[in-house]
Amino acid sequence: MTVRTSNRRVAIVGVGYSQVARNSGLSERHHAAQAAIAALADAGLKAGDIDGVGTWGGDAVDFAWMMGFDRLKWSLNVGVSPAFITPAYHAVQAVAAGHADTVMAFRIMMQQPSSAALAAGGAMLGAPNPGDTQWQYPYGDFSPTQWAGLLMNRYMHESDCTEEHFAKFAEVQRNWALLNDNALQREALSAEQYLSMPYITKPLRILDCDYPCDSGSAVIFTTEERARDLQQPAVFVDAMALSAIHDMNFEILPDMVRTSPAHCAELLWSRTGLKPSDVSTAHLYDGFSVITLQWLEALGLCPPGQAGPFVAEGNTSLGGKVPTNTDGGAINVGRRHGANFCIEAVKQLRGQCGARQVEGADVSVWANAVGPFSGAMLLTKD
Amino acid sequence: MNQPAPPPLPDDPSTAYFWEGTRAGELRILRCRSCGFYVHMPRPVCRNCQSMDLAGEKVSGKATLYAFTETHKAFHPFFVSRVPYLLATVELAEQPHLHFLTNLVGIAEADVRIGMQLEVAFEELSPEIVIPVFRPVAAMAEGSVAS
Numbered sequence: 001m002t003v004r005t006s007n008r009r010v011a012i013v014g015v016g017y018s019q020v021a022r023n024s025g026l027s028e029r030h031h032a033a034q035a036a037i038a039a040l041a042d043a044g045l046k047a048g049d050i051d052g053v054g055t056w057g058g059d060a061v062d063f064a065w066m067m068g069f070d071r072l073k074w075s076l077n078v079g080v081s082p083a084f085i086t087p088a089y090h091a092v093q094a095v096a097a098g099h100a101d102t103v104m105a106f107r108i109m110m111q112q113p114s115s116a117a118l119a120a121g122g123a124m125l126g127a128p129n130p131g132d133t134q135w136q137y138p139y140g141d142f143s144p145t146q147w148a149g150l151l152m153n154r155y156m157h158e159s160d161c162t163e164e165h166f167a168k169f170a171e172v173q174r175n176w177a178l179l180n181d182n183a184l185q186r187e188a189l190s191a192e193q194y195l196s197m198p199y200i201t202k203p204l205r206i207l208d209c210d211y212p213c214d215s216g217s218a219v220i221f222t223t224e225e226r227a228r229d230l231q232q233p234a235v236f237v238d239a240m241a242l243s244a245i246h247d248m249n250f251e252i253l254p255d256m257v258r259t260s261p262a263h264c265a266e267l268l269w270s271r272t273g274l275k276p277s278d279v280s281t282a283h284l285y286d287g288f289s290v291i292t293l294q295w296l297e298a299l300g301l302c303p304p305g306q307a308g309p310f311v312a313e314g315n316t317s318l319g320g321k322v323p324t325n326t327d328g329g330a331i332n333v334g335r336r337h338g339a340n341f342c343i344e345a346v347k348q349l350r351g352q353c354g355a356r357q358v359e360g361a362d363v364s365v366w367a368n369a370v371g372p373f374s375g376a377m378l379l380t381k382d
Numbered sequence: 383m384n385q386p387a388p389p390p391l392p393d394d395p396s397t398a399y400f401w402e403g404t405r406a407g408e409l410r411i412l413r414c415r416s417c418g419f420y421v422h423m424p425r426p427v428c429r430n431c432q433s434m435d436l437a438g439e440k441v442s443g444k445a446t447l448y449a450f451t452e453t454h455k456a457f458h459p460f461f462v463s464r465v466p467y468l469l470a471t472v473e474l475a476e477q478p479h480l481h482f483l484t485n486l487v488g489i490a491e492a493d494v495r496i497g498m499q500l501e502v503a504f505e506e507l508s509p510e511i512v513i514p515v516f517r518p519v520a521a522m523a524e525g526s527v528a529s
């Protein structure tokens with residue numbers, strides 16, 4: 001006897017955000033409800049149409065009951081994992097397998113304490129493995145900005161990338177954000193301004209980090225058949241991959257340049273007939289700027305070691321070879337923990353991006369996380 | 383105002399070998415007694431041969447610098463008076479990719495070079511917490527001349 005599963009083509013039919021803001025004063029449930037309502041309206045679906053829920057942040061069953069969703073055929077709460085791609089990936093599998101028909105995937109992310117609050121002793125960041133902190137805290141290693149500083153320095157050592165390239169990256173992303181009314185950071189920024197900012201963990205500066213905020217994001221997945229009856233142009237999942245290569249100790253990764261995205265990209269391209277040269281737009285995690293550069297190389301969108309010059313030459317800008325992070329990235333739209341990359345990819349493929357629309361976009365890749373683990377999804381127009 | 387205390391160690395008997403070692407001036411790393419593989423961070427099983435017979439063992443204290451970052455912001459009260467400080471990932475000489483997170487001391491950030499040879503030293507944060515830190519081999523030699 002085997003578990004009965006289908007192999008159905010899966011589409012994204014609705015996307016939505018909550019009222020994303022710095023210290024919004026709203027609860028996780030508020031952000032989930034606002035994002036769910038926005039995604040349902042975008043799709044033209046009713047709450048009762050949703051029969052599966054996956055989330056990172058809050059509780060899937062709690063959200064489903066609160067929202068008046070149908071009885072769930074499938075639900076999932078994910079913990080520490082590669083950001084929004086995890087609930088999204090499993091939502092696709094649930095629909096493909098026929099275990100649910102219309103699934104909502106959430107990422108609800110509440111703002112973390114500031115470094116000033118941490119230094120004053122009033123707060124601590126959560127640690128994925130408390131026992132391992134005895135090999136970190138005594139050395140003053142508390143913040144993800146510190147492993148990011150290690151990864152940046154090692155990456156610059158092994159590649160052609162310089163601090164000036166990171167400065168250009170910040171400028172390019174901000175230029176995209178200037179075209180996005182929903183970005184939280186919307187003042188012009190030059191590479192020179194970036195270079196004048198103080199270090200947090202040299203060579204990392206504050207403009208290398210995603211922008212802390214409270215955010216709720218929701219994406220609705222359903223079958224091709226249902227998608228064709230709905231109001232939005234359907235966007236299809238062509239391929240996807242999750243990878244994990246190491247435990248959560250970023251600081252002692254054996255190789256800080258070819259991390260999980262290298263493995264993930266290999267898996268992704270082995271599951272599709274599409275090639276890196278087919279990609280119209282890329283939406284690559286920028287929790288720290290070096291992560292986007294790692295993904296550009298891992299996915300084969302630029303040659304190894306060349307992501308810095310590739311960005312500085314304008315290849316990821318509007319009109320460039322691979323327009324990347326066209327919403328401005330989480331550095332500018334605020335930390336939505338990967339969901340903004342999925343949602344922006346969908347909007348590009350629908351042709352709904354207005355001033356920042358990439359003409360003729362028909363294949364988009366979005367990718368999350370770095371280091372120990374990561375995930376990526378390839379989306380196509382009909 | 384009193385100097386804030388360093389972050390306390392967890393109550394973790396499985397890592398006593400390490401902290402007893404540093405208090406005795408030794409860097410000890412968990413090693414598999416079946417195949418000789420070093421395991422850090424400590425785990426109850428050897429990822430090379432799956433044996434569960436592991437014990438802390440003194441290592442040479444020689445290492446190569448793999449990555450570093452200079453921390454300018456304090457993320458904990460104890461480190462407010464210590465910024466900027468150098469956080470470093472070093473590869474211990476005993477085994478390829480045997481990475482250890484530490485502080486780099488006795489060198490200015492501008493002089494740090496990935497790949498440089500390092501040697502362990504010990505710094506007392508409190509009577510209980512003695513940490514292995516690393517410094518350039520040359521600085522070590524100067525230090526011994528001076529003493």
Ligand SMILES: [Zn+2]
Pocket residue numbers: 414415416417418419428429430431432433
């Ligand atoms: Zn072994």
